[in-house]
Ligand code: TXA
């Protein structure tokens with residue numbers, strides 16, 4: 001890890017690193033974010049690995065200019081344009097229908113994407129110079145406090161990021177307010193840096209998510225919404241080779257040994273190896289693509305093997321489990 005300043009030269013280096021698929025912790029007005037190129041699936045997978053997240057929670061995609069948001073999201077939802085006009089740049093995240101190009105890894109397979117234009121000049125300059133939208137969760141390991149100073153990031157994630165840009169203390173200090181505009185009834189999913197009262201000036205009586213009254217399957221603890229239309233069965237690692245599938249079936253393997261034994265069995269119409277070298281980061285980056293491909297091809301059955309339960313393997317297993325027939 002290398003600590004960068006906010007000099008023009010260092011901002012260029014941070015932007016270059018993002019373009020190169022590296023992880024760069026950047027200051028925002030709310031908390032430090034763990035930034036990666038939102039178009040780059042391997043970089044996104046690294047974000048989850050660095051945070052040691054047990055699952056692929058959807059990420060917030062950051063843009064340098066309010067107008068840039070339409071590259072990742074459809075802003076035609078009611079109130080979206082007005083809110084963007086009034087509160088961006090600033091600590092408001094809007095959940096909106098995603099553009100097709102946004103990788104599933106950024107949205108946890110949801111048809112929506114969380115987008116925001118941060119108010120921090122350093123963050124915006126890095127994003128502008130990188131030329132790509134920047135996906136960034138708070139730069140803390142899963143379950144830890146969000147970092148509001150570069151030193152927090154150094155202490156918590158210093159060994160897991162490529163660069164940390166020291167922009168001083170984050171003035172807001174709590175994360176952005178997350179507002180879901182993707183349904184008929186706008187809902188504040190997470191109270192944050194933008195007071196709900198200000199949102200209510202635009203959306204009178206806007207609802208706020210409340211654990212006590214809203215079903216546990218509602219956001220906050222978003223379950224994964226990816227489920228293939230074909231039955232997917234989960235087996236232990238290496239277990240695909242011993243399966244006798246019915247009809248035209250496809251297998252998702254992890255590692256070339258497993259894929260080869262599945263091939264020798266000769267019962268599969270299609271075999272996808274998520275990572276021949278058994279790299280869970282690569283598997284995570286490939287997973288949603290593979291599932292989409294298999295689903296679209298209309299196989300009768302899908303079979304997938306679990307990864308070893310470590311690192312991103314856990315996250316992949318979590319997604320496979322949620323997609324599988326119980
Ligand atoms: O202030 C912030 O928002 C900071 C800075 C870095 O911008 N970022 C941040 O990211 O707090 P994170 O990943 O820690 O929190 C993102 C929140 C999560 O609660 C997630 O579930 C929600 O946003 N979220 C993201 N995409 C969503 C979606 N498509 N639908 C519903 N909720 C979503």
Ligand code: MG
Nearest residue numbers: 137138146175
């Ligand atoms: Mg967070």
